[in-house]
Amino acid sequence: MPEIAIDSGHTAWLLVSSALVLLMTPGLAFFYGGMTKSKGILNMMMMSFSSIAIVSLLWVFYGFSVAFGASNGFFGDITQYAFMTQDLTGAWSEAVPVPTFVFAVFQMMFAIITVALISGALADRAKFAGWIVYAVAWATIVYFPVANWVWGGGWIFEMGAFDFAGGTAVHINAGAAALGLAIILRKRNGWPSGAYKPHNVPTIALGAGLLWFGWFGFNAGSEGAADAIAGVAFLNTQVATAAAVIGWLVVEWIRDGKPTLLGASSGAIAGLVAITPACAYVEPIGAIGLGIVTGAICALAVGLKYKLGFDDSLDVVGVHMVGGLIGALSIGLIATQKFYGEAGPQGLFYGGGVEQLGKQAAGAFAVLAYSLIISIVLGLAIDKTIGMTVSSEAETEGVDQVEHAESAYDFSAPTGGGGAFALAGIAPASGTPAAPAAPATSATVDEKVAG
Amino acid sequence: MKLVTAVIKPYQLDAVKEALHALGVAGLTVSEVQGYGRQKGHTEVYRGAEYTVEFLPKIRVEVLTDEIDVEKVVDAVVTAARTGKIGDGKVWVTSVDDVIRVRTGERGLDAL
Numbered sequence: 318m319p320e321i322a323i324d325s326g327h328t329a330w331l332l333v334s335s336a337l338v339l340l341m342t343p344g345l346a347f348f349y350g351g352m353t354k355s356k357g358i359l360n361m362m363m364m365s366f367s368s369i370a371i372v373s374l375l376w377v378f379y380g381f382s383v384a385f386g387a388s389n390g391f392f393g394d395i396t397q398y399a400f401m402t403q404d405l406t407g408a409w410s411e412a413v414p415v416p417t418f419v420f421a422v423f424q425m426m427f428a429i430i431t432v433a434l435i436s437g438a439l440a441d442r443a444k445f446a447g448w449i450v451y452a453v454a455w456a457t458i459v460y461f462p463v464a465n466w467v468w469g470g471g472w473i474f475e476m477g478a479f480d481f482a483g484g485t486a487v488h489i490n491a492g493a494a495a496l497g498l499a500i501i502l503r504k505r506n507g508w509p510s511g512a513y514k515p516h517n518v519p520t521i522a523l524g525a526g527l528l529w530f531g532w533f534g535f536n537a538g539s540e541g542a543a544d545a546i547a548g549v550a551f552l553n554t555q556v557a558t559a560a561a562v563i564g565w566l567v568v569e570w571i572r573d574g575k576p577t578l579l580g581a582s583s584g585a586i587a588g589l590v591a592i593t594p595a596c597a598y599v600e601p602i603g604a605i606g607l608g609i610v611t612g613a614i615c616a617l618a619v620g621l622k623y624k625l626g627f628d629d630s631l632d633v634v635g636v637h638m639v640g641g642l643i644g645a646l647s648i649g650l651i652a653t654q655k656f657y658g659e660a661g662p663q664g665l666f667y668g669g670g671v672e673q674l675g676k677q678a679a680g681a682f683a684v685l686a687y688s689l690i691i692s693i694v695l696g697l698a699i700d701k702t703i704g705m706t707v708s709s710e711a712e713t714e715g716v717d718q719v720e721h722a723e724s725a726y727d728f729s730a731p732t733g734g735g736g737a738f739a740l741a742g743i744a745p746a747s748g749t750p751a752a753p754a755a756p757a758t759s760a761t762v763d764e765k766v767a768g
Numbered sequence: 769m770k771l772v773t774a775v776i777k778p779y780q781l782d783a784v785k786e787a788l789h790a791l792g793v794a795g796l797t798v799s800e801v802q803g804y805g806r807q808k809g810h811t812e813v814y815r816g817a818e819y820t821v822e823f824l825p826k827i828r829v830e831v832l833t834d835e836i837d838v839e840k841v842v843d844a845v846v847t848a849a850r851t852g853k854i855g856d857g858k859v860w861v862t863s864v865d866d867v868i869r870v871r872t873g874e875r876g877l878d879a880l
Contacts, residue, residue, distance in 0.1 A: 513817070514817075580815065623817070736800050741778040741779065
């Protein structure tokens with residue numbers, strides 16, 4: 318086989334994209350962390366950071382081999398890139414003419430965030446040791462093989478179902494795993510009647526912003542080249558997300574009376590999820606339609622957990638699984654070969670018939686079922702042995718303290734700048750004193766209740 | 769002598785402080801409190817789920833004054849703290865038997 322020349326422009330873009338995709342995981346930590354109680358944010362963020370640590374190493378040991386080694390239809394040759402001691406400086410493929418090392422590092426970031434996404438089902442009560450074991454096992458048994466099915470020449474790839482940047486491999490996969498855990502694990506104390514409101518909405522918006530930014534690497538990087546298709550994917554990512562924000566807010570405004578920042582942030586993530594599998598195959602106007610529909614449906618879907626009684630704390634199912642399904646199926650409806658040519662899918666609305674829709678559904682639901690079942694088995698096995706959640710007493714104490722001996726905030730009077738004094742614009746006692754003429758103010762925090 | 773106690777909205781504290789300062793009030797004590805009145809807190813909606821927040825953050829302002837000035841002080845606080853919306857708070861006046869300045873031992877009106 319003649320050697321493929323490495324393209325430095327494509328390589329540069331994929332390196333940048335890899336860094337962008339990595340940024341999504343700390344972004345996710347903020348997005349999820351803000352939605353927990355103030356005594357659970359560190360545990361939540363730790364699950365994202367530990368995913369980076371764990372999956373990065375597994376990827377070098379055997380993950381890349383299982384996902385992208387020569388496929389037997391279900392998983393790759395585990396020895397092919399084992400420990401990455403081979404010379405991987407040569408080009409990955411003709412379509413992706415970048416060093417194999419670069420392709421491997423780009424795909425590594427996908428594996429990391431997919432594992433981290435699941436943690437949203439465990440908010441405020443995750444036992445850290447249980448999470449570590451689960452993350453290793455789920456990445457090994459579910460993510461690496463499923464990446465092979467979808468992208469690595471496995472059976473879904475061979476069947477002709479498309480998933481440009483991970484609607485099936487990442488979002489449906491993680492969403493189904495989260496559903497599995499939410500079904501079998503202990504619910505949070507008092508859920509659903511207890512107070513589970515997010516403790517820091519600005520943090521959520523910060524996280525959503527970082528995710529949105531990083532997602533350009535996720536989607537436009539998945540072209541594997543810096544070319545026109547990457548540009549289409551980039552544009553579609555932007556407009557679908559914008560439309561989904563509006564879709565979610567319209568539902569909130571009508572149903573609840575007010576549009577919220579949490580809703581806008583959630584709508585953005587739902588839109589990003591839905592456009593992910595389709596971003597290179599649809600026209601911008603199709604992406605906008607997809608975004609609006611997804612924003613609205615996901616806004617309604619997050620309420621299902623109350624009806625069905627599973628405590629998917631941060632709505633991984635309602636946003637990622639539902640959004641991923643809408644995106645994966647949308648390829649069967651609104652994909653056009655305008656950009657990708659014959660190699661791409663043609664949706665029903667563009668004269669492609671129902672065949673593509675059937676393939677999309679088969680791939681999506683197969684991954685959903687596999688991930689759900691394995692997640693339930695793994696979750697039960699770990700919960701019965703070392704435990705996946707802390708006791709309800711420990712949850713009351715605060716999972717940050719119990720699991721990590723850390724706390725995110727200091728609410729004591731001398732250093733805490735929060736509360737009504739902050740609302741009133743008054744500095745804490747240790748701050749700069751007011752002008753001499755002004756009356757002295759006490760910084761005593763009185764916890765008595767007035768009225 | 770009288771003690772004027774006001775529970776007000778946090779955002780109104782600066783206005784109350786300025787009004788009292790303009791009256792020549794020499795000192796006041798401020799503390800953070802939480803509570804609710806007739807409106808029983810408020811409702812917040814997150815992703816469609818409603819949460820009732822009962823205990824709202826408030827500021828308690830306490831001013832010692834002589835009996836002659838008490839109406840002026842009450843008026844100043846009420847006027848400055850008023851937004852016209854629900855939850856503006858309450859002001860009450862209690863009698864004080866004696867006041868002692870810690871530094872000098874002065875008592876009564878001299879200690880104000």
